[in-house]
Structure formats: structure tokens, C-alpha cells
Amino acid sequence: MDLYEYQGKELFAHYGIPVSDGGLAATPEEARVAAEELGGQVVVKAQVLTGGRGKAGGIKLAEDASEAEARARDILGMDIRGHVVRKVWIEKASEIAKEYYLSLTFDRGEKKPLFMFTTQGGVDIEEVAAEHPEALVRLHVDPRVGFQPFHGRRLTQEGGVADAGEAKQIQALAGKLYGCFVGSDALLCEMNPLIVTPAGEVRALDSKFTVDDNALYKHPHIAEMRDLEAYPPEERAAREKGVTYVKLDGEVGILGNGAGLVMSTLDVIAIVGGRPANFCDLGGGGSAEGVVDALEVITADPQVQSIFFNIFGGITRCDEVARGILQALEQIDIAQSIVVRLDGTNAEEGRRMLQEAAPPNLHTEPTMLDAARRAVELAGETVEVA
Amino acid sequence: MDLYEYQGKELFAHYGIPVSDGGLAATPEEARVAAEELGGQVVVKAQVLTGGRGKAGGIKLAEDASEAEARARDILGMDIRGHVVRKVWIEKASEIAKEYYLSLTFDRGEKKPLFMFTTQGGVDIEEVAAEHPEALVRLHVDPRVGFQPFHGRRLTQEGGVADAGEAKQIQALAGKLYGCFVGSDALLCEMNPLIVTPAGEVRALDSKFTVDDNALYKHPHIAEMRDLEAYPPEERAAREKGVTYVKLDGEVGILGNGAGLVMSTLDVIAIVGGRPANFCDLGGGGSAEGVVDALEVITADPQVQSIFFNIFGGITRCDEVARGILQALEQIDIAQSIVVRLDGTNAEEGRRMLQEAAPPNLHTEPTMLDAARRAVELAGETVEVA
Amino acid sequence: MAILVDSETRLVVQGLTGSEGSFHGPRNKAYGTQVVAGVTPGKGGQEVDGIPVFDGVAEAVAETGANTSMIFVPARFAIDAIYEAVDAGIHTIACISEGLPAHEMLGAYWHVRGEGARMIGPNCPGALSPGKANVGIIPAEVFAEGSVGLVSRSGTLTYQIGHELAQRGLGNSTIVGIGGDPVVGSSFVDVLALFEADPETESVVMVGEIGGEEEEKAARYIEREMSKPVFAYIAGFTAPPGKTMGHAGAIISGSSGTAQAKKDALEACGVRVGTTPTEVAELVVAAAASG
Amino acid sequence: MAILVDSETRLVVQGLTGSEGSFHGPRNKAYGTQVVAGVTPGKGGQEVDGIPVFDGVAEAVAETGANTSMIFVPARFAIDAIYEAVDAGIHTIACISEGLPAHEMLGAYWHVRGEGARMIGPNCPGALSPGKANVGIIPAEVFAEGSVGLVSRSGTLTYQIGHELAQRGLGNSTIVGIGGDPVVGSSFVDVLALFEADPETESVVMVGEIGGEEEEKAARYIEREMSKPVFAYIAGFTAPPGKTMGHAGAIISGSSGTAQAKKDALEACGVRVGTTPTEVAELVVAAAASG
Numbered sequence A, B: 001m002d003l004y005e006y007q008g009k010e011l012f013a014h015y016g017i018p019v020s021d022g023g024l025a026a027t028p029e030e031a032r033v034a035a036e037e038l039g040g041q042v043v044v045k046a047q048v049l050t051g052g053r054g055k056a057g058g059i060k061l062a063e064d065a066s067e068a069e070a071r072a073r074d075i076l077g078m079d080i081r082g083h084v085v086r087k088v089w090i091e092k093a094s095e096i097a098k099e100y101y102l103s104l105t106f107d108r109g110e111k112k113p114l115f116m117f118t119t120q121g122g123v124d125i126e127e128v129a130a131e132h133p134e135a136l137v138r139l140h141v142d143p144r145v146g147f148q149p150f151h152g153r154r155l156t157q158e159g160g161v162a163d164a165g166e167a168k169q170i171q172a173l174a175g176k177l178y179g180c181f182v183g184s185d186a187l188l189c190e191m192n193p194l195i196v197t198p199a200g201e202v203r204a205l206d207s208k209f210t211v212d213d214n215a216l217y218k219h220p221h222i223a224e225m226r227d228l229e230a231y232p233p234e235e236r237a238a239r240e241k242g243v244t245y246v247k248l249d250g251e252v253g254i255l256g257n258g259a260g261l262v263m264s265t266l267d268v269i270a271i272v273g274g275r276p277a278n279f280c281d282l283g284g285g286g287s288a289e290g291v292v293d294a295l296e297v298i299t300a301d302p303q304v305q306s307i308f309f310n311i312f313g314g315i316t317r318c319d320e321v322a323r324g325i326l327q328a329l330e331q332i333d334i335a336q337s338i339v340v341r342l343d344g345t346n347a348e349e350g351r352r353m354l355q356e357a358a359p360p361n362l363h364t365e366p367t368m369l370d371a372a373r374r375a376v377e378l379a380g381e382t383v384e385v386a
Numbered sequence C, D: 001m002a003i004l005v006d007s008e009t010r011l012v013v014q015g016l017t018g019s020e021g022s023f024h025g026p027r028n029k030a031y032g033t034q035v036v037a038g039v040t041p042g043k044g045g046q047e048v049d050g051i052p053v054f055d056g057v058a059e060a061v062a063e064t065g066a067n068t069s070m071i072f073v074p075a076r077f078a079i080d081a082i083y084e085a086v087d088a089g090i091h092t093i094a095c096i097s098e099g100l101p102a103h104e105m106l107g108a109y110w111h112v113r114g115e116g117a118r119m120i121g122p123n124c125p126g127a128l129s130p131g132k133a134n135v136g137i138i139p140a141e142v143f144a145e146g147s148v149g150l151v152s153r154s155g156t157l158t159y160q161i162g163h164e165l166a167q168r169g170l171g172n173s174t175i176v177g178i179g180g181d182p183v184v185g186s187s188f189v190d191v192l193a194l195f196e197a198d199p200e201t202e203s204v205v206m207v208g209e210i211g212g213e214e215e216e217k218a219a220r221y222i223e224r225e226m227s228k229p230v231f232a233y234i235a236g237f238t239a240p241p242g243k244t245m246g247h248a249g250a251i252i253s254g255s256s257g258t259a260q261a262k263k264d265a266l267e268a269c270g271v272r273v274g275t276t277p278t279e280v281a282e283l284v285v286a287a288a289a290s291g
Helices: A005-014 A028-038 A065-075 A125-131 A149-159 A164-183 A213-218 A233-240 A259-271 A288-299 A318-331 A347-357 A368-378 B005-014 B028-038 B065-075 B125-131 B149-159 B164-183 B213-218 B233-240 B259-271 B288-299 B318-331 B347-357 B368-378 C019-031 C057-064 C075-087 C102-114 C156-167 C188-197 C214-225 C248-253 C259-268 C277-290 D019-031 D057-064 D075-087 D102-114 D156-167 D188-197 D214-225 D248-253 D259-268 D277-290
Strands: A022-025 A042-046 A059-062 A088-092 A098-107 A112-118 A137-140 A186-196 A202-204 A208-211 A244-247 A252-256 A278-281 A306-313 A337-344 A362-364 B022-025 B042-046 B059-062 B088-092 B098-107 B112-118 B137-140 B186-196 B202-204 B208-211 B244-247 B252-256 B278-281 B306-313 B337-344 B362-364 C010-014 C034-039 C051-054 C068-071 C092-095 C118-120 C126-129 C133-136 C145-152 C172-177 C203-209 C230-235 C272-274 D010-014 D034-039 D051-054 D068-071 D092-095 D118-120 D126-129 D133-136 D145-152 D172-177 D203-209 D230-235 D272-274
Touching: A005 A022, A005 A164, A005 A186, A005 A208, A022 A028, A028 A042, A028 A065, A028 A088, A042 A065, A059 A065, A065 A088, A098 A164, A112 A125, A112 A149, A112 A164, A137 A149, A149 A164, A149 D057, A149 D075, A164 A186, A164 A202, A208 A213, A213 C102, A233 A244, A233 A288, A244 A288, A252 A259, A252 A288, A259 A278, A259 A306, A259 A368, A259 C156, A259 C203, A259 C230, A278 A288, A288 A306, A288 A318, A306 A318, A306 A347, A306 A368, A306 C156, A318 A337, A318 A347, A337 A347, A337 A368, A337 C156, A347 A362, A368 C277, B005 B022, B005 B164, B005 B186, B005 B208, B022 B028, B028 B042, B028 B065, B028 B088, B042 B065, B059 B065, B065 B088, B098 B164, B112 B125, B112 B149, B112 B164, B137 B149, B149 B164, B149 C057, B149 C075, B164 B186, B164 B202, B208 B213, B213 D102, B233 B244, B233 B288, B244 B288, B252 B259, B252 B288, B259 B278, B259 B306, B259 B368, B259 D156, B259 D203, B259 D230, B278 B288, B288 B306, B288 B318, B306 B318, B306 B347, B306 B368, B306 D156, B318 B337, B318 B347, B337 B347, B337 B368, B337 D156, B347 B362, B368 D277, C010 C019, C010 C057, C010 C075, C019 C034, C019 C051, C019 C068, C019 C133, C034 C057, C051 C057, C057 C075, C068 C075, C068 C133, C075 C092, C075 C102, C102 C118, C145 C156, C145 C188, C156 C172, C156 C203, C156 C230, C156 C277, C172 C188, C188 C203, C188 C214, C203 C214, C203 C277, C214 C230, C214 C259, C230 C259, C230 C277, C259 C272, C272 C277, D010 D019, D010 D057, D010 D075, D019 D034, D019 D051, D019 D068, D019 D133, D034 D057, D051 D057, D057 D075, D068 D075, D068 D133, D075 D092, D075 D102, D102 D118, D145 D156, D145 D188, D156 D172, D156 D203, D156 D230, D156 D277, D172 D188, D188 D203, D188 D214, D203 D214, D203 D277, D214 D230, D214 D259, D230 D259, D230 D277, D259 D272, D272 D277
Parallel strands: A252 A278, A252 A306, A306 A337, A337 A362, B252 B278, B252 B306, B306 B337, B337 B362, C010 C034, C010 C068, C034 C051, C068 C092, C092 C118, C145 C172, C145 C203, C203 C230, C230 C272, D010 D034, D010 D068, D034 D051, D068 D092, D092 D118, D145 D172, D145 D203, D203 D230, D230 D272
Antiparallel strands: A022 A088, A042 A059, A042 A088, A098 A112, A098 A186, A112 A137, A186 A202, A186 A208, A244 A278, B022 B088, B042 B059, B042 B088, B098 B112, B098 B186, B112 B137, B186 B202, B186 B208, B244 B278, C126 C133, C126 C172, D126 D133, D126 D172
């Protein structure tokens, strides 16, 4: 689960990491009130779950409260990379002498948390990594040992932080960041930039924060931060029903069990010349009810011309899926053709059920590739020879 | 550092381990007030840093506050294994259905914390270990993993706790005990007995608690629990001066650098027919000032007839020790003969200084064995041939 | 031989009395796996389909000689179950449970390794050595006995590929689902090493996905260490670019993590990559026919 | 050869600029030890007696090829220093610092082992291989070159015994002080194993003390694994019984921990035990003369 900048900073502050004062606003008026409370220059920052806000015009300086209100009016409602800005964070403006970069993330390959630090912050960090790899310090922490003071020293020594006071602050901050990372079950904590003020104070000026969904049950306070409205309405509807759904741009609705198989199904559709309309994973269970829910979501997309139902039963039982399909056809008015391919646990029984009911717009195919071709054909596309 | 029962229970309670209510009293009157506050039956328990209180009459039941006062009067001032009772713990009396034993300690050999648990508690646990080893569950915890719920289940399953409610309480208690052990840098946490009340509640009825001296700087609250008056006055005086001193029963005062060498010196004195008057370790430093302090403590013991100064210099410099001896002879009125043996760092210089000053009651010897013989001789003992 | 599970496997099912454990445990037993024990704290003394249930793994091991564990307990109890299995001396663990917090798995990962045990999962379908043992939820009827090792991050996609192989007359030595969580007990490289050492395995099919860099690492390992032919399939060529926050992930791997990047890396190391499950099966068939 | 420290040792002194480090570091160097670097955070660039000081151990290792570390930092920083040394790839650590919390040492102990490094101490005098290298605070002038390995829990008592040996014309391959803390990096058994494997060591003297059960463990190890003659001295026959609280300690060891119990255990395993430092030296001399 990704957090907004202001939410990440709230967690940073909770773990003793210095951040700037600020207030949240959903309307220009609230922005004005927040700016008044802070006093002086403020920065109005769009709160969206994507990067590149600055370039998109989502971050603006305001000299006073009324300017803050005006800037908030500009920013609220903006579309930044497909994310509509519904909230702004009004923050006391910072004087910036230096911009660094510090992150702590999960190195899945090494199975260790990984610090990354560079004094070349505030810019596109992937560029720094690619063009000046020597400027980017990478430091693993053994998770069974945890953070030790020497980790902090290595970061600043190898990063070339010359000023002793700055180095000490960053070392302490790195320790707190590790505490925050572990304490909140984070998968990523990033501050870009980590600034140094002209007075020599070190502070996190931005936050990117991802929390492990599997650990949210331990952190009800963080779980409550989830902003359901940040997701497209159809994904939201699917999520409420326990189905993983991502809308895409094509005509063939896809439904399968297991993320790998669904991804593979998308690929096969593309290879035979079609365009997938969505990614939809029933997950492990695949109850009849789940099938109905998923079909509801998929058929609500007006672009969908045909539906490819690709099931390989393991835990999922094909007879149960067949039951769901038949139930959905009764309950929902489905205009599109459905191509079904069933294999694995109880596949014969499932196929038999579908053949016996034989609804007019339902086609079964024996293989994934055949089914993909049929679905693309039914969507009115030309089938390419794969 | 060993804690009194009431101090250990205070830490237990802090970590969520159930204990009985109670109050501390240094006088019979305070005992009465504490008993009144608790109401009903109470137990008056001598607070001493040794075991065997019960057998020595240091634990008494009292029906009411005035009886508590009377029992406190009996117990306060008692001598239990050389420990004078200066405080009593007045505790609400417990109904006891079962007595178990639970401890968590440091297994130095395995380098892991070790739980021990038996349902045969309330008695001499070493006897249980010797006679019914199968009744004593031993369970190591990997310190890098820490306590896991299965540890608790293994304890109760292998200990044969039949009642599910009891088992659940003990499992939870074991987890809290682990937290207490690690959180307070303990070397030993023991509860004997761990009781089960007729109502099925599990509670620690006694505590033995040893905290790592090296970690006390992290726990100022525990460090403050140290009761200096619990130690004999001469040990206390030595401790204040940074010298490790233990009074023994013989005539030859012993002073050396390093616990191993001092122990060895005691042994050699005994082998040549003498009796050591004390154990006294100057420690690693061995400044002239420390030597003076140590000699002050040793010569304050009227039993001391001669003093054996056994130094092998490493970090300790022999010239510095010689300077301390000469300084002490000037500052303190020392009647006893002193036999000095110096070897190691700057030994020649040290020996030269002593020979030049040549105080009348000071003798130097070239070897440890010779020096031991001379010291015993000077103490008026017969020297045996070793 | 085969790897991980075989006729020497003596399986204890942690969570045997739960809804999934009580379904798959007996199913594994019916397949011929030696399912010798179940564990559910507080239910010791019961039986499930003739399998005795114990209160703890240590007791189950002592009483039945179990050497392998399959974990089916709810996520919140699964980490404890892993530690309990290792503590009891279990040498192979298949953690089917999903939803384990990644930070807790980090600790468990290093502990399992440190104690010399081996684990697959969490959130994995288990391992199946056709004709010998099935530990987990893989539908055994899809697969045939044979000499193709199969290792995959994905569950159902594995079945698809095994199915395509079986339809072409090829069978498997062992099918291993390593799971798709951020921290899994065994990586592609770990399992490839086992297949390389297994005399019964003649070739290997690796089934990867977009994301991470495990396929790239496997590619380098295959080039450096493996003598047996390896084929691969990667899913996700048409997956939309993820809406990831921050940049640390991409920097770590030094790889874009796309299916194309993985395919390129594998091919550069001599691995033949199919673009559909059908194609990869055909590649294996062709190689078997020509070799 | 010798063990732990020798002419291959390239020493970095953690805490070189402190009062003890700046005394013993140069002293070790003067003895002939290759003291290649010092580390004190914030003092990188300085020199102590010609030894360059770095801000961190990793940097020191990169610049000087240090492979061994001696730790002289205050207790509160010593655990961090141990982790830093291991992280930097140091393979042998002598922690002279004393006063380290036992619980923190537990974690460090397992980490050092897990990473394949070796540590002696904390709270130990270090190791001396006469004529080759001195790492620590052992007064080298007391000891001669020779073939007797010496391992001890105690500092000054070790010097006493080495002195008695030297006076009788015997020298040492290596003298190792393992330290007397509850948790030390290397036990008697660990060091005995090194001596057994060292071609230069012909016999070993082990110097123990009352308390614990390490001497008893060593006795069993010697009987089972060692071909070289081992002699022992135990201090504390006349020590007053400790005022220990609780009983868990005695139960763990299954031993009274007294000097007599240790002597009995050692003798039962074929180790000759002297009752004074002089006697143990004479036993070694007699054995050397007769062998």
C-alpha cells in the first residue's frame, strides 16, 4: 500500500525523523486556513500516489495565505499522470542549501534491507544511479542484526558528507529511518530530497512510503490511511468484492485464476492479434459467487466485446467456476460472447455442466491458445497466426 | 546485580507478568500500615539476597494487620545465612492449588537463553533436576529469533500441563518473561513457585532476578535498586574505591591484579599451609592510588597478620604499584609485614624503587611460591612443603 | 531421486485440522505421499483420515520420524509454524500459507538457512515429484512422470505448462512452485542447483514473471553453473507498466524487470525462451527429439 | 604457523586514538606486528606513531588490506565496533574492551560465527604468537618462542604460567586469552581445536577457573578429539562458595563448577592438572623431557 506524502511524513515524524510543519486541505478555503496557521511562505503540494508532481505543476510556492488559496485552487482537480488531485498539503516553505537522497528499501534478491544515499539528491535518482553510480552509496543491513551506528557512519563517509554536524544528523536520521521501516513494516521509505537548510539542519522534504499489505493487520492506524477513492471506480468495485482487477485499453475481457496465468493469457491474446480489456484474477479460491462478481465488473466496461475465461484448476475447482458462470448468466444481462477454457481439478465436471446448460453466447475450447483465438475472433478482431 | 524479591516482582509486573499486590516495610509499624491497605490475610516475607528464607523462618502468614506487625517484628533484624533482614515485603496471601517452577537464564555454553519449567515447583529445584530430570523441561531460545509462540507451547506440552486455560496463561507468561529478560538485560529470572490458584489463575509468587552489571547504564531505574547496605561494610568501602574485595577467615591478606591470579594466590597460600584473610583484586589499572585504597581496606581487618602483594604486570605497571605501596606506607600506619612479588611490565623498575626505599616491614621475593611461603611464615603460621 | 520431495519424504502437516489442511493433507496421502502426522495445538490425539494429530511439531517428529513439513496455518501463525518446524529438526518446509508479512519472513528466511533447512514458499503451491510424492496443492493428475524439472513463481501457470508438456508426452522429475512473495525461502537459483545435481532430471523449464531480478540472476547462474539444458517462459509481455512509487526498486535490480528484459537476459545466457506456454513446451519437445 | 595471529596478520586497531589504543597499538607495532591501520570515526587522516587513522573499518580494509582487528573502544561502542569489523570483512577480531552487555554480545556472537569470522574476548588480553605478532595487551617479554600452546580465561594468571614455563626454558606457539565474560567469542574448545590443527604446537596448557562448565566441555573434547598432550591448571580451589541466587545456573551445567570438579573432569579425560602455576609448568617440562 502506497502512502501520500503527508501520510509518510506523519510516520516519519512519529519515529523522530525531522519534517516540516504543514496541514492538509481538500478545498482552497482549507488551504488558506492551513497557510494562515503556518504563517509566512508556504508550499502547496498536490497529494497524489505518483511521482513527477513538480514537473506537472503540482507543487507551488505561495507568499501568503491568499496566494496559497489561489494555488490550491489551481492544483486541486488537476490530473497528474491519471491521478486526480483531491488533496493538497500546505507546508511551511524551507530554505534549502543542499539536496540529498536517502532511501531504505527491501532488496528481495539479497533478502536484506538496503540503504541508498547520495548527496546528489532532488533530481531523478535513476539518472544518478545510471550516470554516476559511484555517487550512490548502497549499504545492506543484516535484518537479524538491525541497524548499528556504523551503518550511519558508512553512509555519510562513503557519500562524502564533509560537514561533521550534517553527518551526525544524517547518521541519527538513518537509524530512525530503519526503526520506521521495520516498525511500520514498510517495503520502501524514500526521501528525495533530504535537505540541509542554510542553518545546517537536516530534514526530509518529501516522502515515498510503501507499506506491506500483509502486515497492515498489525498497524490499524496505517491501514486506515488507505484512500479508496485514489483508485479508479471499477478497480475499487472489484477490490470490494475481493477480485484483483486492472482496467486496460482493449476489447477482450480476461478472467483467470492466478496472476501468472492471467498475465500469460494477456500475452497470448496479444500474440494472436487481440487487445486485452483488463487484467482480472479470481485468486486462489474461485467460488461461484466470486465468478459472478468478476463478470459483473468486466461486463460493466463498455469496451469489452468478448470475454475469455481461462481457468486451470488447482485449489480452484472447475465445477465451481462453471456454476458461477451459469449463475452469472442468469443474474446479469451479458451481451458479450464468453469463451471458456477449463482444465485441472474437476474440469470434466465443469465442462459437462456448461455443455448441458449450453447458453447461446458461451463457447468452450479445449486449449488456452484455441480459446484465445476464438475470443479475439468473437471480439471482431483479425486473428493472427501464432 | 541481584535484586530483592519485591524488586524483581516490580520488573515482572512492568512486563505484564501477574504478581500479587503488596507493600514494602522497614519497620513493624510500616508493616501494619501495608497490611491494613491490603486487607485480609497477608504474608510477611523477609527481603534478603539469599535463598532458604522459608526454612529460616523468614516467611510468615498473618491473619490481620496487627499480626502482620508482630510477624514483621520477629523477622526484621533476623540473620539469614549471614544476611540481616532490614526490609519485609507484605503481600496479599494467595490460595495455592498448584506450585510450578519457571526460569529463564543465560546458558553460557550454548550461548542462548534457556527456559526451564516443571510442574514440580515450590521445592528445591536442584533436587528435581537430579532426581526427576524428565520432569524438568529445558528449552533454548535462539537469541536472534527471540521468543516465538511455539516456545510457550513446548514448555506446557512437555511439562505436561493438562488444563488448557492454565497452559494458555503460562504460554503467554513465558513470552512476557522473555520480554522482561531481554528488556532488562537480565542474566536470570526465576519464579519458584509459579502458582495456580484454585480459581485457575497463574501468578509468580516469588522472584529471583539477576541483572547484568555491564548493562545497568541502560537501565538507570534498575541501577537505583542496588542496596549498598546489603554488603558487608568492608566490601562496601572497597567497592566505593573501585576495588573488588571479599573478606575471608584467615590471617594472610592478599592483594593481586586480575581475578585469576588472585584466586591462584589464595590457592597457593593454602597449599603452603596458610589461610587467606581476603580476596582483593586491584583490577586492570592498578594506579598508585588504587593500591593505597586497597591496602587501607585490607589492613582494617584486625585478623590480618601479614600481606602478600602478588603482581604480574600487563596493563598494570609494576613501578606504579611500587609507588602505591611506598605511598601507602607513608600515609597509613601499617603494622603488618608486607611480602611483595613483582613481575611483568616495568618489574625491574618497581623492584628497584622498593629496594631503594627499603621500608623495614617490606620484603620482596622473586617468585610467587617463595613469596607465599614468606607471607605465611610472617603471619606466624607453619609453612608446609608444597 | 527427484528433488525436495520423494519416497523418503515423511510429511507432517501443520494445520491439518483446518479447512485447507484437512482437504489437501489427505489428498497428498491418497497420492501416495507418506503423510505421517498432523499438528494443531490443542488437538493432539485426534485423527484426520487416519493421520494422527499432535500438539506440536517436536512431538510429531519424535513419534513419527517426520522430516518434511507442509504449512497450512493462517498467515498470522505461519511464521511461528516455520520456526517451530526448524526447531523440531524438519529439513524441508513447504509453506503454502499466504499473507505473511515480509519483514517477519526476512528473519525466518535467514534462520531457516542458518539452521541448514530448506524451505519453499510462502504463498506457493508446493512441490510434486510425479509417482513419488505430492506436498502441497498442485493437481497431480495434470503431470506425468519424466525427466523435465519445472520451477515456477506462479501456481496455475505452472499447471498450464506441465499440462502442455504432458500432452506432448513429456513428464516431470519434480515440479516446484517457489511462490511469488517478496521474500521466499528458495529462489530460482536454489532450485536450479538442486535440479542440476539430480540425476533424474535431464532438462529444466523455468517459469518466470515480470518484476524483480530473480530471472536475471538465474540466467547468470545457468550460464556459469549448469550443464543441463534450461528452457524458460516469462509471463507479462503485455502487462501495463506498474504504478510504482519511488525509484529504489528499479535501481537495486539494475534491470527494468520487464518480460522483454528477462527474456533478453536469459537468451544471452543460452536459455531458449518461449513466448507462450505452448511454444516453450514445443521447444522442450524439439530438444528432446533432437538430443 | 601459530594460531590466530602471526606474520600474515595485518592489524587494524579500532580506537587507536584513545588512551589505551594509542599505548598498545604502537607497542604491538614495536613488537613486530604489522599494525597497518587505526580507526576512529571523525579522526580519519590523522596518524598515531606512523599508523594511518581512518574513519571506518571498511575504508581501512580497502586502503591497507587489514585482516585482523583489535578493539579498544569504550564498552558502549564496542558492540558496534564488532559488527563494523565483521561487515568490513575482518576475519579475526580481538576485543580487548570490557564491560559489554551480555545480551548484546549474544547477538554479536552469533553474527560473527554466522559470517565465518573468529573472535576472542571481549574483556580479554588478546593473543600473542612469540616472535611473530602480538595483538593485545599481553606483555610479550614474559614469553619465549616455542611449541607450547597456552589458552586461558584469565589475563595475569596466563602471564604467570607463561613466565614459569619460560623460566624452565619452554616457549609458546601462541598465547590466547579468551576472556572471562559470560559470552565470549571463542571457547576453550574452539582454541584447543586450533592448537590441535597447528603443526607448530606440540602440547597445550589450559588455564581455567571456577564457575561455568567450559573446562568440563574442554575435557570431553580433549578426550575425544585431541592427539596432543594437554595440561591444565585451575584456579579457585580455596575460593569461598559464591552467594549465587536461584538455582538455574547450577542445573544448566550439571556441574558444581568448583575447581575440584573441574580437576576431576579433566583428569578423567587424561589431562594432567597442576595445583599451582609452578606445578603445571613442571608437568610440561617433565613430559617434554620424557617425550
